[in-house]
Amino acid sequence: MDLFDNKSLEAIRDMLLKNKETLAVAESVSSGALQLAFSTVKDASKFFQGGITAYNIGQKFKHLHVEPIHAQECNCVSAKVAAEMALNVCKLFESDWGLGITGYAAPVEEGDNQLFAYFAIAYKDKIVSAKKLKAGQDDSFQVQRYYTNTLLQELAKYLEK
Numbered sequence: 001m002d003l004f005d006n007k008s009l010e011a012i013r014d015m016l017l018k019n020k021e022t023l024a025v026a027e028s029v030s031s032g033a034l035q036l037a038f039s040t041v042k043d044a045s046k047f048f049q050g051g052i053t054a055y056n057i058g059q060k061f062k063h064l065h066v067e068p069i070h071a072q073e074c075n076c077v078s079a080k081v082a083a084e085m086a087l088n089v090c091k092l093f094e095s096d097w098g099l100g101i102t103g104y105a106a107p108v109e110e111g112d113n114q115l116f117a118y119f120a121i122a123y124k125d126k127i128v129s130a131k132k133l134k135a136g137q138d139d140s141f142q143v144q145r146y147y148t149n150t151l152l153q154e155l156a157k158y159l160e161k
Helices: 006-019 033-039 057-064 068-073 079-093 140-159
Strands: 023-027 048-053 097-103 116-123 126-134
Touching (some): 033 048, 048 079, 068 079
16 A cells, blocks of 8 residues: 555656646644655755745744734634645745645644644645645554645646646
8 A cells, every 4th residue: 555645646756847846845733744745756946946834923923924823823724724734835936836735644642633734735826725624543654644645646636627
């Protein structure tokens, strides 16, 4: 069994190369899994600009310019934070496309311990897709893998439109 959805990765690569476009990622809950996934694709250096794993509010504010008051109120987990991450990673890496994902892969002390994430896909300064994902398992690694593969599938579907 593959770690990542290779069919989606290859479809993303093919569409980005065909359109001569680039991609960057900003992640927290997936802890670099998106960066790892894209780095394993043939010809990644021709479309993948790179990524950043910003795990706390300080780093999300410093590097991705998330609005700090809102981010602090929601523990950096909201649709707005994911959108800001996606939009600003495009600027940071000078890419056409940006992915942002933030959420929970393990229970936290405060709250109801539900495992969920928000992701956003940005294209040329606009959010073109955004969703909330709910994890069905409780193993952190499998949750991160689920979030990563679901986002890859969503981007591949969007690019194929």
